[in-house]
Amino acid sequence: MLQLPDAELHAKAVELGIITKDQDLPPSQRSRVAAVLLADRRAAEQPQAPAAPKCAREITVRGSEITVDGKPFPWLVARAPMEIGLNPDGSGTVRITLLADAVQILTPQPTTESE
Template sequence: MQQFTDAEIHAKAVDLGIIDAGQELPRQDRGRVVAVLMGQRRAAARPEPEPAAELRAATSIVIQPDGRIDVDGQPLPWLVAKEAIDVRVAPRPGDISTVRLTLLTHSVQIIKPEAESESAS
């Protein structure tokens, strides 16, 4: 279990507005403050998601006769279903083409955007 000093807990309680700076933290509120501190530590330890600016289109996709798929010269590390692969070639050189394929997975999780999940409740 993560340990927090009394000073850290007291400072966070003041920061949260549970008590004023000179007051004692009521025993029944201590757990709530520790939970907030633990959540902040966990959030700080999580890696930051890649910024959207770093997302990019593949330079090249090569579909081999044996079913292997190379993306930018590297083999795609996931299993692809033996279904038709839909390829749309751009009408002009330099435009973006698309490749649609089916990846096999044991689990799928769909996370709703915050605004959508709040309006649904």
């Protein structure tokens, strides 16, 4: 059986508003607080769904320096020609070549109609 430290149980009980910082956790509430702590741990261990892709607000290319929305692009870019497309409204696209130690291409899992 998993043992939870008293200090952790006490802190969670205060956070939940069951007791104040100066009170002791009643034995009748220990299992309730322990269940919340365990549920929090399980939720933290679950893989998070990737964030939905979003359109960059601004891409700046200055020599070999590339910034996306003011942040340095974190990957190495190959010394290959870039393709830059600009639209009259100022929007556009940038096609670059990323360097990688390995590349893996996976087929998406088929989805059923009930999903």
